[in-house]
Amino acid sequence: MPKNFPRVILLAAVSALILSAPLFAQNKKAKTQPKEKLAPIEIKLPKPMFIGTPQNLNVPNLEKPLGKPRPPFLAPEGTKNVALKKTVFSSDEEPIIGEIEMITDGDKEAGDGHYVELGPFTQHVTIDLGAVYNIYAVVLWHFHKQPRVYFDVVVQVSNDKDFVSGVTTIFNNDHDNSSGLGVGKDKNYIETAEGKLIDAKGIQARYVRCYSNGNSNNDLNHYIEVEVYGKPVK
Numbered sequence: 001m002p003k004n005f006p007r008v009i010l011l012a013a014v015s016a017l018i019l020s021a022p023l024f025a026q027n028k029k030a031k032t033q034p035k036e037k038l039a040p041i042e043i044k045l046p047k048p049m050f051i052g053t054p055q056n057l058n059v060p061n062l063e064k065p066l067g068k069p070r071p072p073f074l075a076p077e078g079t080k081n082v083a084l085k086k087t088v089f090s091s092d093e094e095p096i097i098g099e100i101e102m103i104t105d106g107d108k109e110a111g112d113g114h115y116v117e118l119g120p121f122t123q124h125v126t127i128d129l130g131a132v133y134n135i136y137a138v139v140l141w142h143f144h145k146q147p148r149v150y151f152d153v154v155v156q157v158s159n160d161k162d163f164v165s166g167v168t169t170i171f172n173n174d175h176d177n178s179s180g181l182g183v184g185k186d187k188n189y190i191e192t193a194e195g196k197l198i199d200a201k202g203i204q205a206r207y208v209r210c211y212s213n214g215n216s217n218n219d220l221n222h223y224i225e226v227e228v229y230g231k232p233v234k
Contacts, residue, residue, distance in 0.1 A: 040072035041079050041137060041229050046108040048193040049145050059149045059216055061175055063187035070194050075136035075229060082133050083208070083228035089126045092118040096220070100125070108225045110145040110193070120219035122152060122179040124211040125226065132159060133230035135200040138170065138208060141224035143215070144191045150221070151188070152179040152213035155198055157205035168205070171198045179213050195225070204233055 088103045098116035103125055107114055118125075135157060142150045152174040158167045172184025189196055208228050212221045 036076035038074040039077045039079075041075050043073075043139060043195075043197075043227070044108070045195075046110060046141070046144070046193050046224075049110045050147060057147065057149060057190065057216055059188050061173070061187050062149065063189040065190060065192075070197065073137055073197055073199075073229075076134075076231060079136055079229050079231050081227045082129050082230045082232075083127050083226060086130060087128045088226075089128070090118065091123045091125075092221075103127070103223045103226050106225070108141050108193075108195070110143070110224065115143060115222050115224045118221040118223070120214060120221070122211060122213040123221040124209050125223055126161070126163075126207055126209045127226060127228060128161070129206050129208065129228060129230070132204055132206045132233045133228070134202045134204055134233055135208070135228055135230040136202055137200055137229040138198045138210075139195045139225075139227040139229070140198070140210060141193075141195040141226075142191050142212065143222040143224060144193050144195075146217070148191050149188050149216040150191065150212045151215060152181075152184075152211060153186075153188075153196070154179065154181050154184065154211040156181075156209045156211075157200065157203055157207065158209070159204075159206050161207055163207070163209055168203060170200050170203065174213070179211060181211065195227075200230075 083104050084106055086104050088100045090100050096117040102116050138155055154174055155171040156167050156169050160166050171186050173186040173188050174181060174184045177183045210226060
């Protein structure tokens with residue numbers, strides 16, 4: 001064994017410590033960076049139109065109702081509905097009932113005159129937020145005057161208005177890919193006054209697109225309101 005063997009070991013150990021020092025400092029700095037404070041987002045709910053668990057909805061893969069109010073959804077402080085009064089586009093340019101602008105007007109009531117009715121088959125609406133936001137939640141109200149299930153509900157976000165590139169799907173319950181957007185793993189759900197809250201996990205995007213393909217009552221598509229909860233990208 002060489003006489004300088006212990007010295008070689010010592011030099012190697014010192015070299016390793018020197019090389020790892022920047023990484024250690026970087027990790028320590030990352031751990032000490034303050035996190036954003038979370039708070040429940042404020043969602044103003046409309047008046048419920050039916051009470052209790054709906055019966056006789058023969059829909060596969062149906063989400064079991066909670067039977068109680070939805071728990072608060074936490075997001076960074078300052079998160080608000082950034083879709084209010086924003087521009088909306090639709091695949092059906094001439095709705096059967098209502099105007100497309102109603103989808104972001106802040107009115108979530110379920111009665112006649114409060115919803116938009118689009119034609120049959122797969123339809124979509126696209127909201128232009130006007131800028132890129134960190135999106136934490138999307139809340140949908142299709143129709144809650146009576147219990148219904150809307151089919152092939154798919155929600156996507158993108159920075160491309162035409163949704164050709166950079167598209168991310170944040171919800172998809174199209175289990176047989178009948179709308180051609182991919183097979184979804186999310187469950188069907190019953191429409192209620194609470195709307196459907198979708199966790200967007202802070203993804204950055206300017207446009208939000210929502211699809212549907214008829215419902216358990218008829219082949220038409222409806223929207224009362226779409227809310228997008230987010231904060232501007234710094």
